[in-house]
Amino acid sequence: MSVLELSDVRHVFRRGGKEVFAVNGVSLTVEQGETVAVIGESGSGKSTLGRIALGLITPTGGEARFDGAALSALSKADMRAARARLQVVFQEPYESLNPRIKVGDIVAEPLIIHQPGLSRAQRRDRVVAMLERVGLSAEHADRLPRHLSGGQQQRIGIARAIITGPRLVVLDEPTSSLDVSVRARVLDLLRDLQREEGMSYLFISHDLATVGTISDRVAVMYLGQIVEQGPTAEVLGNPRHPYTKALLSATLSAVVGERQEHIPLRGEIPNPTREPRVCVLSGRCPIEVAECSTGPIAARLVADRHEVACLRAERSDELLPTGEPG
Amino acid sequence: MSETTKAPARPSVAHSVWRAVRGNPGIAIGGGMLLAMLLAAFFAPLPYDPITPDPTSVQQAPSGAHVFGTDANGFDVFSRVVAAGRSDLVLALLGTLVSLVVGLLIGLPLSTKSRYSEGFMRALDAFQSFPLIVLSVTIVSLTGNAIQNIVYAIVIINGPRFIRLIRGEALAIRDGRFIEAAVATGARPRRIVFRHIMPNVVDVCLVQCSLTAANAVIVIAALNFLGIGVSPPDPTWGSMVQVGAQGISTGQWWVAIWPGVAIFVAIASLNVLANGIQRRMEGS
Numbered sequence: 001m002s003v004l005e006l007s008d009v010r011h012v013f014r015r016g017g018k019e020v021f022a023v024n025g026v027s028l029t030v031e032q033g034e035t036v037a038v039i040g041e042s043g044s045g046k047s048t049l050g051r052i053a054l055g056l057i058t059p060t061g062g063e064a065r066f067d068g069a070a071l072s073a074l075s076k077a078d079m080r081a082a083r084a085r086l087q088v089v090f091q092e093p094y095e096s097l098n099p100r101i102k103v104g105d106i107v108a109e110p111l112i113i114h115q116p117g118l119s120r121a122q123r124r125d126r127v128v129a130m131l132e133r134v135g136l137s138a139e140h141a142d143r144l145p146r147h148l149s150g151g152q153q154q155r156i157g158i159a160r161a162i163i164t165g166p167r168l169v170v171l172d173e174p175t176s177s178l179d180v181s182v183r184a185r186v187l188d189l190l191r192d193l194q195r196e197e198g199m200s201y202l203f204i205s206h207d208l209a210t211v212g213t214i215s216d217r218v219a220v221m222y223l224g225q226i227v228e229q230g231p232t233a234e235v236l237g238n239p240r241h242p243y244t245k246a247l248l249s250a251t252l253s254a255v256v257g258e259r260q261e262h263i264p265l266r267g268e269i270p271n272p273t274r275e276p277r278v279c280v281l282s283g284r285c286p287i288e289v290a291e292c293s294t295g296p297i298a299a300r301l302v303a304d305r306h307e308v309a310c311l312r313a314e315r316s317d318e319l320l321p322t323g324e325p326g
Numbered sequence: 327m328s329e330t331t332k333a334p335a336r337p338s339v340a341h342s343v344w345r346a347v348r349g350n351p352g353i354a355i356g357g358g359m360l361l362a363m364l365l366a367a368f369f370a371p372l373p374y375d376p377i378t379p380d381p382t383s384v385q386q387a388p389s390g391a392h393v394f395g396t397d398a399n400g401f402d403v404f405s406r407v408v409a410a411g412r413s414d415l416v417l418a419l420l421g422t423l424v425s426l427v428v429g430l431l432i433g434l435p436l437s438t439k440s441r442y443s444e445g446f447m448r449a450l451d452a453f454q455s456f457p458l459i460v461l462s463v464t465i466v467s468l469t470g471n472a473i474q475n476i477v478y479a480i481v482i483i484n485g486p487r488f489i490r491l492i493r494g495e496a497l498a499i500r501d502g503r504f505i506e507a508a509v510a511t512g513a514r515p516r517r518i519v520f521r522h523i524m525p526n527v528v529d530v531c532l533v534q535c536s537l538t539a540a541n542a543v544i545v546i547a548a549l550n551f552l553g554i555g556v557s558p559p560d561p562t563w564g565s566m567v568q569v570g571a572q573g574i575s576t577g578q579w580w581v582a583i584w585p586g587v588a589i590f591v592a593i594a595s596l597n598v599l600a601n602g603i604q605r606r607m608e609g610s
Contacts, residue, residue, distance in 0.1 A: 054510055056506065056509065056510060080512040080514065081512070083510060083511060083512035084512065087510065087511075088507065088510045090503055090506070090507060092503055095502060095503035095504065096503040096504050096506075096507045097504055097507075098504045098508070098522050098525075098526070099504075099526070100525035100526055100528075101521075101522075101525070109508070109511055109513070109521075110511050110512070113511060113512045113513055113514075113517070114512060157507075160507070160511065
């Protein structure tokens with residue numbers, strides 16, 4: 001049984017009288033002990049997807065199942081109880097910690113909520129042990145969040161997320177606001193914790209470089225749809241969707257000494273105020289053909305476990321400029 | 327951690343008070359003056375008994391014997407101005423405290439955008455559009471002259487302000503990422519409100535408390551001026567102004583002026599205090 005199973009999940013916001021089609025039919029599973037990365041630009045719907053997976057938002061369509069149970073069917077009490085096994089680390093480490101609560105109490109809160117039988121001393125021991133596991137120490141417990149560095153604050157966020165031994169942790173860009181050196185160490189910590197605990201990660205990010213080092217599988221999101229998903233090596237090494245290729249070329253051409261063709265997309269990511277009735281990349285795609293605007297493009301397998309939502313996926317290598325040194 | 331690292335010695339209370347004073351004179355000056363007025367009202371040795379008139383010395387101008395002069399009944403104005411703090415300041419602070427509690431108890435649960443809470447706020451708008459001081463006077467005069475009615479009057483005027491302020495702050499805090507994190511942790515709504523939102527509205531409540539107390543001093547003086555909540559011969563600033571008001575046109579200015587000055591000083595120190603708290607909030 002998958003830890004997380006999203007099937008044809010859709011979510012439409014209403015903002016100022018306008019409809020925003022944030023997520024449009026996403027199907028994705030996360031298995032036990034697996035890290036699945038969701039990559040996308042801001043506005044791609046990836047954070048909304050994360051909140052749906054957490055049961056913080058009830059999707060307007062489709063179903064999110066956690067540990068076999070449909071989240072929307074859980075009672076409020078059952079949902080709260082499930083949160084011991086379903087946790088989150090947010091992007092902004094400082095904003096996600098209550099500025100008025102001491103670090104030790106922040107880390108203790110999930111225990112207070114989910115294991116009310118613990119004595120004060122037992123809780124204190126668990127908190128100190130947890131602080132040490134994330135690379136902090138008992139003396140940090142009495143400080144306020146603002147007295148810690150960004151990296152330390154994010155370690156607190158991680159400690160809070162995993163102290164109840166969750167099955168799935170949604171990591172919503174957990175490292176993107178951190179310095180590069182700190183980022184690497186936090187990623188190492190996340191990897192170590194996963195190895196010891198066997199939990200699954202849904203890793204939401206806009207940064208392909210980060211994702212390559214931590215995830216087993218990658219799903220690339222654009223305008224509320226997954227345009228390509230598969231094993232990390234396959235998607236990053238042999239991308240098929242023009243959008244994935246463009247995203248990769250934008251990242252890799254920044255690497256010094258690696259001269260690579262930049263794959264151009266026309267314009268910017270549009271506002272998702274209309275329900276997509278054709279290919280999501282229609283209008284920006286360099287290899288678009290007439291068939292692309294006849295209807296939504298369904299994802300299909302192009303290789304083992306490698307799905308792409310593009311009519312011309314097989315030939316995209318020939319059609320698009322490739323990574324030959326220029 | 328290096329072994330030589332030691333926690334710095336905790337600074338003494340006196341030292342930290344001094345540092346706070348230097349860093350933020352508003353809190354020290356405003357708070358200090360308020361405290362001085364309170365202490366003087368209760369503990370200062372007064373030259374005359376404030377509630378025993380001396381019929382042999384009425385309407386005397388300020389002099390060495392009576393520094394603020396005496397009124398038409400032969401009361402020593404200075405003694406009464408100082409002693410009036412016992413009722414004026416205490417009632418102002420009590421009324422403020424009750425207003426704060428009302429604001430928290432109603433404002434925090436209403437910090438949602440539900441139809442119910444929006445409806446309540448509109449009702450509050452309607453209520454506040456009344457001239458509340460007139461409403462208070464009416465209520466107090468209808469329900470009798472008891473001293474707790476003064477407190478009700480203050481709460482009628484200031485409770486809605488606290489509700490509005492606390493609800494607004496709490497709404498803004500609710501959008502914060504750490505609230506979402508608490509929800510994702512499985513915290514119940516009550517825990518969210520009291521553990522996560524309330525500590526974050528404390529600062530802004532402190533500022534509002536100082537301003538409310540200043541407002542309460544005025545409300546009390548106004549009610550007392552109208553004779554509401556006064557039990558003669560106990561001194562209050564408002565009733566003293568009323569007693570002295572006739573004398574202004576005939577030259578006995580001191581009877582009304584000194585309690586007026588006391589009201590001014592009390593309000594000024596509360597406003598300075600509010601300013602200082604505001605500064606401290608912005609600094610942190």
